[in-house]
Amino acid sequence: MNASILTIGDEICIGQIVNTNAAWIAERLTRIGIEVLIHSAVGDERNIMLNEIDRLFDTTDIVILTGGLGPTHDDLTKPVLCEYFGDELILHEETLRNIEQIFIRRGQSVSERNKEQAMIPSKCTPILNKVGTAPGMIFKKENKILISLPGVPAEMKSMIENSVIPLLENFLQESKTPVVLYKSLITSGIFESSLADLIEDPTSFLEGGALAFLPSYRGVKLRIGVRCDDFNKAKEKIERLEKILLEKVGKFIISTNDEPLDLVIGKILKERNSTVAVAESCTAGLLGAAFTEISGSSEYFLGGIIVYSNISKEHILGVKAETIEKYGAVSEETALELAVNVRNKFSSDYGISITGIAGPSGGSEEKPVGTVWIGIAAQNRFLAKHYQFNGNRDVVRQRAVGMALTMLYEELKIKE
Amino acid sequence: MNASILTIGDEICIGQIVNTNAAWIAERLTRIGIEVLIHSAVGDERNIMLNEIDRLFDTTDIVILTGGLGPTHDDLTKPVLCEYFGDELILHEETLRNIEQIFIRRGQSVSERNKEQAMIPSKCTPILNKVGTAPGMIFKKENKILISLPGVPAEMKSMIENSVIPLLENFLQESKTPVVLYKSLITSGIFESSLADLIEDPTSFLEGGALAFLPSYRGVKLRIGVRCDDFNKAKEKIERLEKILLEKVGKFIISTNDEPLDLVIGKILKERNSTVAVAESCTAGLLGAAFTEISGSSEYFLGGIIVYSNISKEHILGVKAETIEKYGAVSEETALELAVNVRNKFSSDYGISITGIAGPSGGSEEKPVGTVWIGIAAQNRFLAKHYQFNGNRDVVRQRAVGMALTMLYEELKIKE
Numbered sequence: 001m002n003a004s005i006l007t008i009g010d011e012i013c014i015g016q017i018v019n020t021n022a023a024w025i026a027e028r029l030t031r032i033g034i035e036v037l038i039h040s041a042v043g044d045e046r047n048i049m050l051n052e053i054d055r056l057f058d059t060t061d062i063v064i065l066t067g068g069l070g071p072t073h074d075d076l077t078k079p080v081l082c083e084y085f086g087d088e089l090i091l092h093e094e095t096l097r098n099i100e101q102i103f104i105r106r107g108q109s110v111s112e113r114n115k116e117q118a119m120i121p122s123k124c125t126p127i128l129n130k131v132g133t134a135p136g137m138i139f140k141k142e143n144k145i146l147i148s149l150p151g152v153p154a155e156m157k158s159m160i161e162n163s164v165i166p167l168l169e170n171f172l173q174e175s176k177t178p179v180v181l182y183k184s185l186i187t188s189g190i191f192e193s194s195l196a197d198l199i200e201d202p203t204s205f206l207e208g209g210a211l212a213f214l215p216s217y218r219g220v221k222l223r224i225g226v227r228c229d230d231f232n233k234a235k236e237k238i239e240r241l242e243k244i245l246l247e248k249v250g251k252f253i254i255s256t257n258d259e260p261l262d263l264v265i266g267k268i269l270k271e272r273n274s275t276v277a278v279a280e281s282c283t284a285g286l287l288g289a290a291f292t293e294i295s296g297s298s299e300y301f302l303g304g305i306i307v308y309s310n311i312s313k314e315h316i317l318g319v320k321a322e323t324i325e326k327y328g329a330v331s332e333e334t335a336l337e338l339a340v341n342v343r344n345k346f347s348s349d350y351g352i353s354i355t356g357i358a359g360p361s362g363g364s365e366e367k368p369v370g371t372v373w374i375g376i377a378a379q380n381r382f383l384a385k386h387y388q389f390n391g392n393r394d395v396v397r398q399r400a401v402g403m404a405l406t407m408l409y410e411e412l413k414i415k416e
Numbered sequence: 417m418n419a420s421i422l423t424i425g426d427e428i429c430i431g432q433i434v435n436t437n438a439a440w441i442a443e444r445l446t447r448i449g450i451e452v453l454i455h456s457a458v459g460d461e462r463n464i465m466l467n468e469i470d471r472l473f474d475t476t477d478i479v480i481l482t483g484g485l486g487p488t489h490d491d492l493t494k495p496v497l498c499e500y501f502g503d504e505l506i507l508h509e510e511t512l513r514n515i516e517q518i519f520i521r522r523g524q525s526v527s528e529r530n531k532e533q534a535m536i537p538s539k540c541t542p543i544l545n546k547v548g549t550a551p552g553m554i555f556k557k558e559n560k561i562l563i564s565l566p567g568v569p570a571e572m573k574s575m576i577e578n579s580v581i582p583l584l585e586n587f588l589q590e591s592k593t594p595v596v597l598y599k600s601l602i603t604s605g606i607f608e609s610s611l612a613d614l615i616e617d618p619t620s621f622l623e624g625g626a627l628a629f630l631p632s633y634r635g636v637k638l639r640i641g642v643r644c645d646d647f648n649k650a651k652e653k654i655e656r657l658e659k660i661l662l663e664k665v666g667k668f669i670i671s672t673n674d675e676p677l678d679l680v681i682g683k684i685l686k687e688r689n690s691t692v693a694v695a696e697s698c699t700a701g702l703l704g705a706a707f708t709e710i711s712g713s714s715e716y717f718l719g720g721i722i723v724y725s726n727i728s729k730e731h732i733l734g735v736k737a738e739t740i741e742k743y744g745a746v747s748e749e750t751a752l753e754l755a756v757n758v759r760n761k762f763s764s765d766y767g768i769s770i771t772g773i774a775g776p777s778g779g780s781e782e783k784p785v786g787t788v789w790i791g792i793a794a795q796n797r798f799l800a801k802h803y804q805f806n807g808n809r810d811v812v813r814q815r816a817v818g819m820a821l822t823m824l825y826e827e828l829k830i831k832e
Contacts, residue, residue, distance in 0.1 A: 010641065011630045013452050014598060015442030019435055022457075026431030036429050037464060039457035041438075044628070048453060072612045072629045073619065113609060131806055154807035182430060193529060196488045203489065212460070213488050214427045215568075225426065278701075278722070284708035285694075285701025288722040292700035295776055295809055303728040305721055306694070306704040312719040312762060346728060360711055390547055391570040393711055 001177045003034050004060040006052060007041040008067035008077055009151060014043075021066050021156055028160055032169055033231070034062065035180040044068060049080045053146070061144055062168065067151035069134040071113045077148055078121065085139055087121040095126060095135045102133060124148075127163045131155045136163065145171065180227045181234040185245055187252040188219040188261055188406055195220055198249050205244050209237060217395075217402035218261045219254070254409065261405050262290055268412050269300035276408070277346035278304035279317055279338040281329065281355040282372065286401050302346045307338065307355075317341045330355050330367055332375075335384040339375030350411070351377040352404050353384075358396045372400045376411050417593045419450050420476040422468060423457040424483035424493055425567060430459075437482050437572055444576055448585055449647070450478065451596045460484060465496045469562070477560055478584065483567030485550040487529045493564055494537065501555055503537040511536065511551045514544060540564075543579045547571045552579065561587065596643045597650040601661055603668040604635040604677055604822055611636055614665050621660050625653060633811075633818035634677045635670070670825065677821050678706055684828050685716035692824070693762035694720035695733055695754040697745065697771040698788065702817050718762045723754065723771075733757045746771050746783055748791075751800035755791035766827070767793040768820050769800075774812045788816045792827050 005022045012019050019041055026036045037060055042048045049068075056063045068077030082088060096118035103110045117133045120126050127136030127147075132155040139146040147164055149156045187195060192215045202211045210225040224241045228234035246253065254264050269276060278287045284306050291301040307313040310329050314321055319337045327333040335353050343351025356372030363369035370391070375384035385407065389399040421438045428435050435457055442452045453476055458464045465484075472479045484493030498504060512534035519526045533549045536542050543552030543563075548571040555562040563580055565572045603611060608631045618627045626641040640657045644650035662669065670680050685692060694703045700722050707717040723729040726745050730737055735753045743749040751769050759767025772788030779785035786807070791800035801823065805815040 007455075010626070010628050010639070012439070013442060013455065014446040015439040015444070015452070016600075016630060016637070016639070017632070018439040019455070023428070023431040023434040026429060028431070030430040036431070037458065038468075039423075039429065039435070039455075041455035042453065044626075052454075070629070071609055073617070074626065074628050111609065111613065113612065154811050157808070184432070193487055193527065196529065197527065201489070210426070210460075210490065212426050212490050213486070214432060216433070221432070223427070223432065280701065280704075282708075283705070284717070285696065285704030285720065285722065288696075288701030288724070289699070289705055289813075292698075292724060293810070295774075298724055301700070301724055303722040303724040303732070304701065305732075306701065306719040308704070308708060308714060308717055308719040316719070316721075316761065345732065358711075392573070394709070395570055397705075 001034050001062065001172055002037050002060045003029055003062035003064060004038040004040065004056040005036060006056055006063060006065045007039070007151070008044060008049060008065065009041070010043040010074070012041045012067075021151060021153060024153070024157065025064055025066070025160060028165065029062075029064075029168070030182060032165065033172065033179045033181060034168065044074050044076050046076060046080055049076060050084060053080070053084055057141075057144060057146060062171075063144075063146045064164070065146065065148045066156055069117075069148070069150045071117060071133070078119070081124075081137070081139070081148060082121050085121065085123055085141070087123045089119040090122045092118050092120045092126055092135065094128065095120065098128060098135075099133045127159050129155055129159065130162070131158045138167070178227055178229055179231045179234045180225065181231075181238055182223055182225045183238045183242060183256070184258045185222040185224075185242065185253045186219060186255045186258070186260065186264075187222065187249065188254045188409055190220065190249075190252045192220050195222070195249060195252070199245070200248075206241065207237065209241055211241075217398045218405060219402070222249075261402075261409060263294055265405060265409055265412065266291075266294050266297055266300060274349040275300050275302050275346075276350040276352065277302045277342050277348040279342035279351065279353040280304060280306050281308060281313070281338075282358040283354045283397050283400050284308050286397055287352065287354060287404055290401050290405065302348050305342055305345070313338065317345065328367070330357055330371055330373060332373055332384045332386065335373035335375035336377070336382055339377035339384070340382055343377040349379065350408065351375075352408060354400050354404055356387075356396065356400055358393045360393060370396050372396065372403075374400065374404050374407055376407055378411060378415070417450050417478065417588055418453050418476045419445055419478035419480060420454040420456065420472040421452060422472055422479060422481045423455075423567070424460060424465060424481065425457070426459040426490070428457045428483075437567060437569060440569070440573065441480055441482070441576060444581065445480075445584070446598060448581065449588065449595045449597060450584065460490050460492050462492060462496055465492060466500060469496070469500055473557075473560060473562060479560075479562045480580070481562065481564045482572055485533075485564070485566045487533060487549070494535070497540075497553070497555070497564060498537050501537065501539055501557070503539045505535040506538045508534050508536045508542055508551065510544065511542060514551075515549045518549060543575050545571055545575065546578070547574050554583070594643055594645055595647050595650045596641065597647075597654055598639055598641045599654045599658060599672070600674045601638040601640070601658065601669050602635060602671045602674070602676065602680075603638065603665065604670045604825055606636065606665075606668045608636050611638070611665060611668070615661070616664075622657065623653065625657055627657075633814045634821060635818070638665075677818075677825060679710055681821060681825055681828065682707075682710050682713055682716060690765040691716050691718050691762075692766040692768065693718045693758050693764040695758035695767065695769040696720060696722050697724060697729070697754075697769075698774040699770045699813050699816050700724050702813055703768065703770060703820055706817050706821065718764050721758055721761070729754065733761065744783070746773055746787055746789060748789055748800045748802065751789035751791035752793070752798055755793040755800070756798055759793040765795065766824065767791075768824060770816050770820055772803075772812070772816055774809045776809060786812050788812065788819075790816065790820050790823055792823055794827060794831070797827075
């Protein structure tokens with residue numbers, strides 16, 4: 001069973017916003033064994049939309065379409081779907097009541113513009129929107145399915161979880177089709193090309209399966225993919241391949257169940273009842289934000305100080321003025337004092353510091369843009385390491401956060 | 417002149433990573449007047465890649481292809497392009513020297529795997545990669561262009577800026593084709609549907625142009641789009657439409673040159689020599705990170721305290737224990753004390769605080785998930801406002817950051 005994802009909206013086409021919906025939907029479909037073949041995005045234009053819907057409905061069993069369902073004139077998905085399926089709009093009473101209730105809760109009255117959102121094509125099965133006003137729509141034709149959802153992420157996600165996934169799971173069970181399964185092994189502290197050298201020629205053991213190397217700022221992910229006639233065979237094959245990879249590069253693998261580095265670190269800290277605090281200069285809060293992406297992080301993440309100015313490094317975190325004067329704000333000495341002092345200030349088990357030059361300005365010959373010092377302070381140990389990151393401001397900041405997490409993980413491993 | 421963007425990679429198709437490259441490239445092409453019609457993403461599979469390259473090269477004048485150029489076995493772009501263009505790989509000496517130099521700088525020797533990256537199709541014009549090892553490739557055929565670039569964002573961006581944009585600008589000048597131009601007006605402090613009501617029926621004044629409403633966590637963007645035979649006519653039409661919109665909703669517009677809210681705030685703070693500091697609980701650094709996305713923000717952003725634990729709220733920012741006991745950590749009183757105290761601690765002109773329940777756990781009947789208090793302290797004024805945000809943990813945190821920036825902007829306007 002395969003699928004395509006179609007995103008509607010000029011804002012995507014011209015690059016004003018990043019298409020995060022497609023990735024989220026693809027991940028969710030892949031998890032239940034549906035193979036996503038194509039992601040496509042086109043603008044709010046009738047003919048292009050019609051062509052693309054036709055092509056994708058022709059190529060794949062399931063088409064998930066998002067966007068173009070808002071209350072303004074540039075939202076064309078409903079008229080285009082009516083045209084494609086030869087249908088017309090009718091009032092859907094339950095949707096209208098849902099819209100009215102949302103407005104009552106907001107203490108507002110329903111405008112005509114919003115009432116129109118309760119008009120849906122007569123041939124579709126509507127999906128109730130528990131978060132917003134535009135309903136989702138399911139169309140079936142010749143054993144294929146097209147599902148149209150709002151582009152607002154919270155609304156789309158709620159409908160996928162509560163309505164679309166159960167529907168597709170049924171659809172999958174009823175039709176006997178090959179299964180595609182994936183498994184990810186997450187590594188830390190090793191480059192993509194070194195991993196590839198250790199694994200050698202993967203075709204010698206993959207039995208026709210696939211192995212992908214997916215580098216990110218926080219480590220390289222190895223993803224095994226297999227396609228089999230039935231679910232159990234696919235699962236057995238994945239396990240065989242995983243075992244071979246664990247023999248080859250096991251010491252770099254930090255998780256075999258798709259848990260990212262920040263989650264793995266969080267689990268270790270929780271288990272040991274250890275806590276952490278951060279002192280951030282060039283990343284200015286990104287490391288704190290990374291720790292707290294995870295619900296429940298308050299058990300081990302106490303907080304931090306954003307020491308963006310030199311004055312704040314001195315006055316708020318007590319870095320010595322002569323340290324900054326003699327070695328500079330971006331130096332081993334400053335990184336160490338920041339890490340040690342933030343650990344003391346928060347009475348945490350670990351203190352982590354990041355100080356660097358994210359660019360584009362602020363670099364010098366001696367300390368070019370991308371120079372970053374990261375410090376870690378533990379009970380009886382402290383250290384700081386120097387990095388030279390490539391990339392623009394955003395990339396340097398993201399890499400610094402990834403490396404700070406990697407360093408903390410290494411530190412936690414030593415203490416094991 | 418129109419274009420399509422094709423992203424290659426299983427990791428995109430199955431949703432393991434978000435396709436940020438496509439948005440970045442689309443934005444860059446749109447800026448020089450090229451209309452991006454289609455974004456497409458397919459996995460690392462020979463036949464699907466061939467079909468998609470063929471379709472896009474058939475549909476659009478320019479195809480920008482990223483990904484699949486790495487050193488591992490799952491990177492298929494070069495063999496597929498050889499097949500599509502009936503070409504073969506030859507050694508490119510300059511690329512080989514570039515790769516050798518990169519490894520010398522890293523203090524490593526070049527492996528066979530990396531040397532293979534200097535093999536390129538004989539019919540293409542290579543683009544030197546100044547940041548990494550894989551070269552870009554330009555193919556021309558029947559007055560159309562296909563450009564293949566690495567998927568690593570820093571490498572792709574450097575090649576687009578330095579080589580692809582100059583090439584396409586030449587290509588555009590040589591061929592006389594219609595121009596599509598866009599202009600964005602950024603609003604703050606008003607909902608999408610209220611904006612639509614104020615603007616009324618846009619077709620009555622758009623003269624065939626397009627108007628899109630693009631909501632984000634930091635405000636709604638109005639984007640005007642026009643298509644004309646020549647550049648000057650398009651520019652005049654954009655100006656006429658802009659004037660009409662300014663008459664209708666001008667008081668909500670904060671910038672007419674695509675400057676986002678954080679940049680507009682930064683400019684005002686710089687002009688007035690004012691400074692800001694933040695106290696963040698549930699956002700844990702995201703507001704600090706938002707302020708410092710902008711290079712030069714050190715002129716007005718001093719730093720902040722991440723007060724994730726209640727103890728840190730009390731011990732580090734001096735919130736009274738009885739305030740938290742009586743009203744809770746998520747309350748007007750705590751938000752006010754956080755804002756006032758962080759302003760004092762950093763001696764800044766403005767202090768901003770965010771305290772809330774991002775979820776999924778931690779909510780109660782009285783204070784459900786999504787409850788957020790945002791405080792602002794200025795010299796003679798302080799206030800805190802209550803918000804109830806919809807969405808998951810990430811969305812609640814992003815909305816809180818957007819609203820904190822909006823509140824600061826309103827505060828700066830009052831002082832004008």
